[in-house]
Amino acid sequence: MKTVVVVGAGPAGIRAVEQLVRAGLRPIWIEESPDGGGRITQRPPAGFKRDAASLYGADSGRAKRLHATLDAMKPRTDWRPDTLVWNIRPEARTLQTLTGGSQQGEIAYDALILCTGAVDRVVPMPGWTMPGVTTLGGAQVALKAQGVGIGMSPVLVGSGPLLILTALQYIKAGAKPALVLDTTPFLQKAWETSGLLWNAPTFLRGVLMDLRLRLSGVPYAEDATPIAIEGDTAVTALRWRDSGWREHVTPCDAVALGWGLKPESQLADLAGVPFDYDTKQQNWVPRRDAAGRTPVPGVFLAGDGAGIGGAEVAELAGARAALALLADAHLPSDAALTNHLDGRLRTEARFRAALDRAFPYPAKLAAKMADEVSVCRCEVISAGELRAAAAAEAPEMNRAKAFSRVGMGRCQGRLCGPPAAAVLADALGVKVDEVGRLRGQPPVKPIPVQ
């Protein structure tokens, strides 16, 4: 095995690299950010002083362990921070990179582990492009990595563990949310609790977080529906409907939106990995076996980029993918650890399945958005234009893209992908997986023109 490359230095990438180094390899390790840590354990820039406990709360133990391994691995690898992998040419087994925003590079690889993480999944609504509206993850990054809040009385809208977590973090920082709006019915969450017991500690943590939010005095609406973000040049209120269909207007100075996550899987796509629709997760996920092997020889996937699993799974899957790589290359790999990881990953998958059922993406809400709402915030393409594309015989996403330009903007369909698919499928009267997905195209993020 000559050149092994790991892309991403979040929980999955860190644990993958650790196993490769343990086996005596010196991988090339590429990370777009100036430092590793990924999303959940993102490090603020130099000069910030909060300790791990105040930065990461209940995840501070995980953060400390991950950061210790990250720092220990840097000198034992060819560590390349501030470097974006913007293309993969699978025939030539070559990566194209951009360092420091300007320096182009090429790396030939023999094997590759992609640990590229995820982005928030959103539902567009009137007003969502206004200043003051962010993703839920964005609201969290603001606080974690910059010590600022998106507002002093924000409204947080969405569902899932990140919704409650972000609310509690804002309360603690002194910016009490004006409202936490959860689109999921309480009963649906409660119903799935038996499945959630597959990971009892995490489940218990979730229950306690939920309780803390209920005791905090912050209004918490469940089974509620956002209607519109109001304001002219800045957010002034959220209009919404409660479970009894009564309308409310909650004044606020910012809004964060997030319904779970979507794999950041463009690189897997470019590497030639086929995708399948995961109906539980309501995401297109790159095909891989339980160990992270893809049908493309030498290409392995781990972490949220290979299907949303959360931080715990990302760590396990990162290590597991590295062990698979070693085994396939006939290098010594730890058989006992492999068995242990396989068992843990099986249990976690059951937990995840219950979590996905408990907090579904509100595809109906997305599908029925008003004609004038911009599905695509990059190119300002409305749901109406997309529906017109459907009427003009665009039976799938890439045709609809050609007709309407949805997904052609600078975010490359990262944000509009899921809602646009929901709108298109609804307009055509087919299931969402039947309209396909936007194919990845290089560069995965805009780069300076050469």
Place this chain on the structure above:
Amino acid sequence: MTVTRLVDQDRPAIAFTVDGAEIVAKQGDTLLTAMLAGGLTHVRTSEFGDGGRAGFCWMGACQDCWVLVEGSGIRRSCTTLAEPGMRVIRR
């Protein structure tokens, strides 16, 4: 939009300009944080006539926070640290 400094703000002050006007920020601020916490309501104007934008994802995914930094070109303000003396132009 009231991006507000809440915690961990005991950092040295730095100054740079946006469209020629001075913004006082803190070392470690991204340009996005510095501009919004510094009182600006937006960091770019949509080329499709639907108003100002102030980023969305804060993590380099949406590309809705681009600014022009003199001498280094178009940058994502959410992943670029503010530096003393920078000259930023909003577009």
